[in-house]
Amino acid sequence: SRSSLSYAQRAEEHRSPLVKKLFAIAERKKTNIVLSADLTTTNELLDIADRLGPYIAVLKTHIDIVSDFGTSTIDGLTQLAQRHDFLLFEDRKFIDIGNTVQKQYKGGALRIHDWAHIINASILAGEGIIQALDQTICDAGVSERGILILAEMTSKGSLAVGEYTRASVEIARKYPQSVLGFVSTKELSSHSPAASPNEDFVVFTTGVNLSSKGDALGQQYQTPTMAMAGGSDFLIAGRGIYAAADPVTAVKEYQKAGWDAYQQRIRS
Numbered sequence: 001s002r003s004s005l006s007y008a009q010r011a012e013e014h015r016s017p018l019v020k021k022l023f024a025i026a027e028r029k030k031t032n033i034v035l036s037a038d039l040t041t042t043n044e045l046l047d048i049a050d051r052l053g054p055y056i057a058v059l060k061t062h063i064d065i066v067s068d069f070g071t072s073t074i075d076g077l078t079q080l081a082q083r084h085d086f087l088l089f090e091d092r093k094f095i096d097i098g099n100t101v102q103k104q105y106k107g108g109a110l111r112i113h114d115w116a117h118i119i120n121a122s123i124l125a126g127e128g129i130i131q132a133l134d135q136t137i138c139d140a141g142v143s144e145r146g147i148l149i150l151a152e153m154t155s156k157g158s159l160a161v162g163e164y165t166r167a168s169v170e171i172a173r174k175y176p177q178s179v180l181g182f183v184s185t186k187e188l189s190s191h192s193p194a195a196s197p198n199e200d201f202v203v204f205t206t207g208v209n210l211s212s213k214g215d216a217l218g219q220q221y222q223t224p225t226m227a228m229a230g231g232s233d234f235l236i237a238g239r240g241i242y243a244a245a246d247p248v249t250a251v252k253e254y255q256k257a258g259w260d261a262y263q264q265r266i267r268s
C-alpha cells in the first residue's frame with residue numbers, strides 16, 4: 001500500500017510538482033517534521049525559523065498572530081525557506097463562502113497566496129470553498145501552491161468526524177490539481193472503495209508531542225511513532241519543540257523519532 005512506499009518512490013509517481021518537492025525535501029534532509037511556529041513577533045518567528053530550519057521539512061505559520069506583521073515578516077520567511085530548504089504552510093483554516101475566501105487568500109493584508117506554498121481549508125461551507133481556492137491556484141499559474149483539507153481536528157469534542165471526514169475525502173478527489181491531501185490524525189483514503197490505484201494524498205498530522213498528552217484547552221496529543229504507524233506522512237509539532245528549554249535539541253529528537261518511525265513503516 002501507499003504507506004509502505006518511501007517518499008522518494010512516491011515523489012516519482014506523484015503528479016503534483018509541489019508534492020514532489022515536499023517529498024524530495026524530506027528525503028534530502030531526512031525529516032518529516034513540520035514546525036508549528038506559533039510565535040507572536042517577527043523577530044521571534046524568524047529567529048526560530050533560522051535556528052530550526054535545517055531540521056524541518058515545512059514551517060507552519062499563523063501569520064495573523066504576528067503583532068508586527070509586515071513585508072519584513074514575509075521576506076524573512078521566504079529567504080529562510082530558500083536558505084534552509086523548507087516549505088511554508090499558512091494554517092489559515094479558510095472556512096467562508098468561495099467569493100470571500102478568494103479575497104482572503106489572494107490579496108488582503110496578509111497576501112497569503114504570494115508566499116505560502118500550502119494552505120488549509122475546512123469544508124464546513126461545502127465544496128464551493130475548495131472550488132474557489134482551486135480556481136485561484138489554477139488561474140495564478142504558479143505551480144507550487146496547494147491545499148490541505150481539514151478532515152479532522154485534534155481538539156477534544158471535535159465535530160469533524162465520521163460523515164464529515166468521509167466528505168472531505170470525496171471533495172479532495174474532485175480537485176487533484178490543487179488538493180494535496182489532509183490535515184488528519186491518521187491516513188483516511190486508501191481503504192475507501194473509490195480510491196484509484198494511483199491516488200496518493202499526503203497526510204499532515206497535528207497534535208504531535210513526545211512528552212505531553214494534552215493541554216488545558218482541549219488539545220490532545222499522540223507521539224510521532226503512533227502518528228506514523230497510523231499512516232501520517234508529516235508530523236506537525238509546536239510547543240513540544242519551540243517551547244522546550246532547548247528547541248534545537250528538541251527538534252532533533254522529534255526529527256529522529258519521526259524518521260525512525262517512517263523507516264520502520266516502509267520496511268514492514
Ligand code: 5IU
Nearest residue numbers: 036150152153154183206207237238239
Ligand atoms: N492545529 C491543531 N489541531 C488541529 C489543527 C491544527 O493543534 O486539528 I487542523 C494547530 C494548532 C497549533 C498547532 O498551531 O497545530 C499545534 O500546536 P502544539 O503542538 O503546540 O499543540
